[in-house]
Amino acid sequence: MIEKLQDLVNSDAALVNRGRWMSANMLLQIGDEGHLVEIRSGRIESVSPANVYVTPYDFKIRGTEDAWQEFWKPIPKPRHHDIIALIREGKMQMEGNIEMAMANFLTLKLMLEKPRKLGGGA
Amino acid sequence: MSAIEIEPITGRYMRLEIHGRPHRLYWEEAGQGIPLVCLHTAGADGRQYRALLNDPKITERFRVIVFDMPWHGKSSPPEGWQDEEYKLTTDSYVELVMTVAKALQLENPVVTGCSIGGRVVLELARRHPDYWRCIIGLQSSAKEQRYFDISWLHRPTIHGGEMSAAYCYGLVGPAAPLKHRWETLWHYMQGGPGVFMGDLYFYSIDGDISDKIHEIDTGKCPVYMLTGEYDYSCTPAASEAT
Numbered sequence: 001m002i003e004k005l006q007d008l009v010n011s012d013a014a015l016v017n018r019g020r021w022m023s024a025n026m027l028l029q030i031g032d033e034g035h036l037v038e039i040r041s042g043r044i045e046s047v048s049p050a051n052v053y054v055t056p057y058d059f060k061i062r063g064t065e066d067a068w069q070e071f072w073k074p075i076p077k078p079r080h081h082d083i084i085a086l087i088r089e090g091k092m093q094m095e096g097n098i099e100m101a102m103a104n105f106l107t108l109k110l111m112l113e114k115p116r117k118l119g120g121g122a
Numbered sequence: 123m124s125a126i127e128i129e130p131i132t133g134r135y136m137r138l139e140i141h142g143r144p145h146r147l148y149w150e151e152a153g154q155g156i157p158l159v160c161l162h163t164a165g166a167d168g169r170q171y172r173a174l175l176n177d178p179k180i181t182e183r184f185r186v187i188v189f190d191m192p193w194h195g196k197s198s199p200p201e202g203w204q205d206e207e208y209k210l211t212t213d214s215y216v217e218l219v220m221t222v223a224k225a226l227q228l229e230n231p232v233v234t235g236c237s238i239g240g241r242v243v244l245e246l247a248r249r250h251p252d253y254w255r256c257i258i259g260l261q262s263s264a265k266e267q268r269y270f271d272i273s274w275l276h277r278p279t280i281h282g283g284e285m286s287a288a289y290c291y292g293l294v295g296p297a298a299p300l301k302h303r304w305e306t307l308w309h310y311m312q313g314g315p316g317v318f319m320g321d322l323y324f325y326s327i328d329g330d331i332s333d334k335i336h337e338i339d340t341g342k343c344p345v346y347m348l349t350g351e352y353d354y355s356c357t358p359a360a361s362e363a364t
Contacts, residue, residue: 024294060291068267070364076296078351078354079354079357081292081295081352081354082291082292082293082354083292084270084289084292085292085354087269087270088270088354089274094306098125099277099280101285102274102280102285102288103281103286105284105285105286106284106287108288109288109292121181
């Protein structure tokens with residue numbers, strides 16, 4: 001699922017355009033697994049394995065494996081369909097430069113829900 | 123020239139005093155019958171009720187009345203706003219709704235509201251049970267468990283409109299048609315700086331009425347509640363607890 005994120009985002013010209021002022025290193029943590037998502041001018045340059053303890057990042061979105069799996073279903077169950085909802089459920093956390101994340105939050109949400117198009121879970 | 127479709131909605135401005143200060147308030151109406159006052163959510167405006175105002179099944183029995191709160195939509199803030207911080211409180215919200223309803227000389231009206239509106243209708247039922255025919259709370263609960271730092275909604279380094287839409291994005295359920303989702307988000311994007319945050323001051327901080335909720339006399343003023351399950355801000359459990 002995560003390995004498809006780059007193509008899913010980069011092939012959406014409107015989304016890339018919407019995020020054109022965002023350049024950030026986002027660490028996505030799925031359970032114990034880390035993935036560094038390097039975003040440059042709205043495009044995802046790379047998604048690579050990251051060490052969740054030492055890989056530097058701008059902001060991190062950390063969730064349980066179940067949380068991401070449910071979040072990426074085509075229609076997630078209630079209160080598992082949104083990052084803030086999952087934070088409220090205690091199944092996700094945001095860390096690091098929250099201001100940078102918030103300044104780009106709508107674009108980030110649209111990026112992160114892209115794998116729903118694939119029709120499965122994580 | 124192609125034919126146009128004119129919706130059966132009338133929009134006008136009223137000039138009145140609210141909280142002892144002159145205001146110019148925008149409101150829309152459609153239909154005839156029992157007055158039904160509709161209160162929009164935090165950070166948006168009366169356009170949220172566009173479908174209700176255009177629904178003949180409702181307007182043939184109800185006079186639907188939707189006003190933009192001061193600072194929202196086409197209702198400007200009062201003179202001198204530039205030296206104030208907008209903060210909605212329980213008292214100011216109740217007074218606003220009562221002032222507008224009485225100015226329109228509504229007889230035994232129904233009131234409905236969503237989110238902050240869903241909260242204040244409970245307080246309207248508690249304080250003014252003889253005035254309101256009944257209340258209908260949409261996403262209604264007596265309190266909200268805080269889960270978000272609302273100050274992100276109003277910072278010079280973050281576009282308030284983009285942030286407001288991002289915050290509300292997940293409050294629109296996944297079954298909502300895309301065109302309605304994005305039209306509704308546009309309304310949030312158009313909110314004035316700090317207004318959404320000022321509304322949420324009532325929702326998250328000042329407006330916890332859980333200790334007074336037992337004072338509502340549902341014999342005098344019936345209470346109806348409608349809550350969608352995808353709303354993580356006011357969950358069905360929170361409405362049930364209320």
